[in-house]
Amino acid sequence: MQPFIYSAHPARVIFGSGTLARLPAEVERLGLERVLVLSTPQQEAEAGALAGRIGTRAAGVFAGATMHTPVGVTEAAMRHVAAERIDGLVAVGGGSTTGLAKAIALRTDLPQIVAPTTYAGSEMTPILGETQGGVKTTQKSPRVLPEVVIYDVDLTLSLPPHLSAVSGMNAIAHAVEALYAQDRNPIIAMMAAEGIRALARALPRIVETPHDAEARSDALYGAWLCGTCLGAVGMALHHKLCHTLGGAFDLPHAETHTAVLPHATAYNAPAAPEAMGAIAEALGAAEAAPGLYDLAARLGAPLALRDLGMPESGIEAAADSAMKNPYWNPRPLDRTALRDLIARAYAGEPPRA
Template identity: 65%
Template sequence: MNMSFTYDALPIRVRFGRGTVAEVATEVARLGAQRALVLTTPQQAGEGERIAALLGAVSAGVFPGAVMHTPVEVTEMALAALRESGADCVVSVGGGSTTGLGKALALRTGVKQLVIPTTYAGSEMTPILGETQDGRKTTLRSLNVLPEAVIYDVDLTVGLPAALSATSGVNAIAHAVEALYARDRNPVISLMAEDSIRSLSSALPILVHEPGNMEARGMALYGAWLAGCCLGAVGMALHHKLCHTLGGTFNLPHAETHTIVLSHAVAYNAPAAPEAMAAITRALGAPDAAQGIFDLVRALGAPRALADIGMPADGIERAADLAVESPYWNPRPITREAIRDLIARAHAGERPVAAVPAEEAA
């Protein structure tokens, strides 16, 4: 078999298990840090206080102001709190919003990061930061924002509501799916991606009905970790470009946007990525990748229409314009009319369609 690829392993320490959050002070000490500021969203301030108590004398307090899409104005407030606290480390507790804030602080100050995920976002494993300013979301990739350490504690995900478990989990599946047809894909990451999709698609339907099922919780968090590894190691394509555009422009909830768009992006790329589609169908145990994802989302009771999560109908044309303005690399050429139709179907909650535009069929 003729193979040629590049694989860069990211320098990040991972602790995975149950009850591992008890080691938070030890992990901060391993980083050589003296004082740690805990970051959370307003909703998870209580959890942040609990982590601060576990840190003991190392704690520099809690900043509970993280919000979606990492707006720069929130980062400025957190910067002031960081400087005032004298902390040389941040402990980011929560999902992608909190992790993003920690990364934004690391980018500006070089502060060390320990992340304790409570969702399946996966951004804790990546050197990627998305920030929003004046309604536009921009993304950068730099080892300067890669967290030094991550504590995965399955017990901390038990409180994740069934609906959020579903959308956060499909968001993770999206990372794995795009890794399978990324321009810089490699066999190691493809193995992780397929196992991630298999683990999450098996665990999520159980969690919707049994939120306290610890075996399923563990499997979902394991799948999310693998998905984060994929997202951190290889590039992104059409799906992530669309979600960044839609989320940043219309302030849509991140995980729900990914959940709705994924099957449509997969259908769009199916003709150009047969090996990836075969891996997805194997992992899902479904005859078709795009339809299998759509059916999984439906079975989870998750949103299927962008209209239902706040995207206005008159935003479809604008979104299509933005999506083709500076597109990510994609296995299939991106044409405005095809993308406009894709967004319209996702807006209406229709089934994905794998039609090939006339200009490509010719």
Template identity: 65%
Template sequence: MSQSFVYQAQPARVIFGRGTSARLPDEADRLGLRRLLVLSTPQQTALATQVQQLLGERAAGAFAGATMHTPIEVTERALAVVKELGIDGVVSVGGGSTTGLGKAIALRTDLPQIVLPTTYAGSEMTPLLGETRDGVKTTQRSPKVLPEVVVYDVDLTLSLPLQMSALSAFNAIAHAVEALYAPDGNPIVSLMAEEGVRAIVDALPRMMREPGDATARADVLYGAWLCACCLGSVTMGLHHKLCHTLGGLFDLPHAQTHAIVLPHALAYNAPEIPVALTHLRRAFKTEDPVQALLQLERECGIPLALRDIGMPRDGVARAIEQAMANPYGNPRRIEAGALGQLLERAWAGEGV
């Protein structure tokens, strides 16, 4: 090994398997938590109630107002509940929206977090937080927002609707793809990225055929965990910048935006990332990972155009302006003309 690199492992405790939710009370006790607030979206209140029952007297209350892109005003409402109930820790149950709210609370209070992911979004394994204020989504990195414990329970993903499962899986793949060409990447992260993509790509068709196949679900969740580790270990580039810009400007659904933009961003960077493409060729078992990615998205029946998820036609110019406003690392130089072509294709759902 002649390459010099720096690898910073994230100090999160991970529990993976089936039925692992039952270990929640023990994990709360291990952290010395006695007054936990259970967080969820409005759609997952039933699951949040189950978690409260599992925690018993350790659960002091619930807040079911988590929503996409972590709006500041939602965080402020949750913080009022934290203060009112004398909360000493949070349990986030759900996907990226709920995890984001838990992180936003932790940033301001330094309260411990336990996360039970129900999707493959991956935020639970990162020291990153994206928040939205007045239509602008900004991302920051802080060790204060990294959850202390992540409990991956395959059983919690079995009821995740198929299309949302696929979208969330492509969101995970995006983390690994960008990690492979990150300016601060390293061979350890590259190993996790390739294995994460391979696991998801291998298991997705099985999961789509048999949604209740626990083995396929476990393989996708395993791959998503590895991809999330990548997201938390290195900086992201053009793809994530565009998705955050589009999400903040037009309130687009997070996973759908990632799935649509990913093949276009990968094609944009392809001429400058030969090593990353070698990893992806092995993971996809094909010489053309960009087309393989598009084909897999078609087979999963997910949206392929930004216009189909709510982006207005005149939004391309606004997105270019905001994406160009702040410099960020990317293997290929960001140019307004080429970026416009990328967004036009993604908006219309055209091939790359």
């Protein structure tokens, strides 16, 4: 066996059905007295109900979270934190809300309790991506790690099938890149394969029967594993490219990951045959990249970046941007091949190595 280094991040994970009922006890366990509940505008009612459940230890709701974590939104939230003397954060929602909680924690080191309602997985990572002036920058810091993550399967039962599909594909992307990461290790490889397997099994069932509690449980379990992979090892071309596209063209996060993933996987396939074999086996497919494309198509997920609002003129600009600030990838970056990758993802064509 090859030598490896495995670093585990401290986290308290509560998983099951009805586990959100434990939130008040977790707030009390952390000694918090003035908790701010965070959400998107669309989930403000749920956030208000959650504040009511917390009781006198809740100091209000900030329902301004939005995708790509704009710095301006974080600054507005920070003013609220200061004015209300907030000593802890509760985030309910997907990656947008978790991202806002992390951005506040980075600046204040306030403790966080996160209750995910999607399969984004960012709650398990020390990674924060923030957007300012159309540019998304990413950094790692242990300060942004939540102290407690409450996975309640019941919170995902109302997630629409379309959002479930793209959120699940986004989670799968974390595990795919973990399998060929520069600092990959056997522990994360096992978790990545199991995460892909669980999501590939669950997502088609969720699309067909959205209230299938067993499928929802499998998907949330897979998302937790994939998120743990994202937090434990480095990522490569796929995540870099999605951050570039999302920040530059304000594209929806999970949908962008869904459209790009088969093509980034195909690009790296010649340089990572062992990882490709593990991905294909977990998907139950003959090949990794076509298997990911076929899964997305089966789920009715978007396959073309043009359908997400990316202009055709952005292909060249995205290729140039992705070539900047060199980063590790199993296959060296070639601008011509990278431009072709983006063009196929733009058009929604099948992936090609």
